[in-house]
Amino acid sequence: MNDWAPGIAGGALIGLGAALLLWSVGRIAGISGIASGALEGARGDRAWRIAFLAGMMIAGAAALQFVPLPPPRAQSGPTALLAVAGLLVGFGTRLGSGCTSGHGVCGLARFSKRSLAAVVAFMAFAMAATFVMNHVHLSP
């Protein structure tokens, strides 16, 4: 599970995807922004977003299906927790103008100070949330 090769290979593919998007249509591969624009953006600005998301979802799901990867873990997360987490991720990425891809991959690659600040903040808060969830037992 901890072997480095799939991580490096997958990361390089993500980078190539981001590169192709900037080279072809001049856009940054920030998934939260592409997705919110696809749903709520100006009409003339939706096609490229939908094409990107369709490619990502179709090819990603196909890879999960056909590439021999570690079998998926049990899909049994607590419903309320997943829903609250989804709300926070949607709200926070919109407010902070980016997620792991926009600030994390593309922002750091552009040496953006704003993105670096965002990455430090979301990493720290994510680690804190995971810590509380896994190691702090609140029940009496």
Next chain:
Amino acid sequence: MTRGILACFASGALFGVGLAVSSMTDRHVVLGFLDVFGDWNPRLVFVMAAAVAVTAIAYRLILRRPAPAAGGEFHVPKAGAIDARLVAGAAIFGVGWGLAGYCPGPALVAVAAGLRDAWIFLPAMVAGSWIAGRLAR
């Protein structure tokens, strides 16, 4: 324009396969990285390092060109101030990411793959984004 749309589809495909191959679509791998005081899984470090390295080199070369290959102009965010809105948004996103192990890209791929947890997470994510968009108006 059609060429541009095809290129966007191909970009997304590379991105999505990258997420799948690196197991970022498995939220437990991501949670394993975030759980620094538990059974730590370094996978995300390799993924981010490779993705940032490839993107940084490619962006430098591409941004020397006068315009994107399919026409139009480069839409690169302008450098701005680190404000409360950015940090608060990132912090709120972080809490959600740390609770579920899904960020937007992997969640979308996991939905396409029919994974149950992502089907609960994604509608809530869309709602959260919509609420933040309304408040910002």
